[in-house]
Amino acid sequence: MSNPKLTLESVSYVLPDGRTLFSELSEQFDDRPTGLVGRNGIGKSVLARILGGELEPSAGRCVRSGSVHYLSQQAAHAVQTSVAGLAGVQSMLDALQRIEAGSAAAQDFDDVGEHWNMPQRLRQELERNGLGHLQAHTPASTLSGGEAMRVALIGALLSDADFLILDEPSNHLDRPNRLALIAQLQRWQRGLLVVSHDRQLLEGMARIVELSSLGLRSYGGGYSFYAQCKAQERENALQQLDQRKLERKREEQSLRAQRERQERRQARGNRQARDANQASILLGRQKERSQASAGRLRLQQAATREALDARVRDAAQQVEDDAAIVLLALPVSQAAQRRVAELDEVDLPFVPAATRRISLMLTGQQRVGVVGPNGCGKSTLLKLLAGQLQPLAGRCAVHAERAYLDQQLAGLLPQRSTIEQMLAANHTAGEAALRTRLALLDLDAQKATAPSGLLSGGERLKAALACTLYADPPAQLLLFDEPSNHLDLPSVQAVETMLRGYQGALVVVSHDDVFMGSLGLTHRLAATPDGWKLEPW
Incomplete structure (x- = not known):
């Protein structure tokens, strides 16, 4: 369809607790590649769901000309499915199989539509994106976060929609795949809206639209122009x-x-x-x-x-509400000066043969950045150090109090409030002190007492950070897996500042080069075709 459009007409949204998230938003999104930006909790994902037809506004309306494919932040976490299901083509492939087996059901033909070559197209896209080792029936639970997101993105591009809406699509992608995503989106000739905090991805947009306490405001050009104007x-x-x-x-x-x-x-x-x-x-x-x-x-x-x-x-x-984000410095006992972890000829489960075996010793104030392509075992290594996985062979010993933040925020219980979980992790600080620490993260009293599952992606990450970092006793070894994902820029900068001042041992996995470069790391642990290589940063 030529010139697809999404039009907001005086759109408002009221949360279940009665709070107005945004009101009277009017804007038109056309075939210009557009980045949607804003602070955590401001309502970007809710607005994206309204534009994608996943959610109805409380007032006003959204008019869509053409078909829309919406890819949420959580698409890569749908582990109870297959690669085909993650790509959104499982029902189509199932219908094809039934037709090949003799089915004449009208619904099967409707499900296939004009996509009789979908098995071949899926196979071609998997191979073109370096995922040729996956099959349509491969369980999504065996994929890394980066691999799962890439499969979901392949599904978005296979959808032939008139308008793509992608919510944080570069999260979990390694550097080569981030660049590949940017190249893919540059080739996309139809409507495109990307919700993101990824400065490199936003730089290639034709315009930036910001959602803030002042409403929606449009800026021509990419991220640098937007930042300058702001x-x-x-x-x-x-x-x-x-x-x-x-x-x-x-x-x-x-x-x-x-x-x-x-x-x-x-x-x-x-x-x-x-x-x-x-x-x-x-x-x-x-x-x-x-x-x-x-x-x-x-x-x-x-x-x-x-x-x-x-x-x-x-x-x-006219002055946007722009409160500073603060993470307080973490205390570390003198015991952090000793050896904190040892891996001796350890075989990692679920990883390729090249990076399956690792020997590593971590001491006191060593700060290690773990880098490598998706699926090489970076997250598996952190789970092993966190005590959540056992090695296939070899010895893994951790001699210090540790704190682990995984990509899926599994430690944050969605049905319980953040303050409840912080009090369970810290019996000494007192509720008032913990509430103050949450307020410094822009999590006010209402957000602190709401079930954490109702928070935005960025707010949930802040809540998980607070529960992890402010536990008692304090950690002497921090294990962070993609901690900057979902965070707005002020929050990323607050995490950078806190981690630069942390005096314990740190192991962090991230594909954000700017973020990693700001942490004052001492060593780089790289997954290479010849195995794991530890070298000075």
């Missing part, structure tokens, strides 16, 4: 607010001087009337006139103050 807008808004406050202060001084002059005139007039021995009736009339004049002045000044306050409020509303 910085200038914020500076201008703050200057305007300062100017309005200064004007109010000066006018207040002028009003005060005006009032004082009137009071002096009234006092002088009263003294003169008394000195002239005027009759009491004349004195009473003069007092009435004086009080009426004072009353008029009070009303005029009140109206002036209200107008000044309104100008300040209007200026303040």
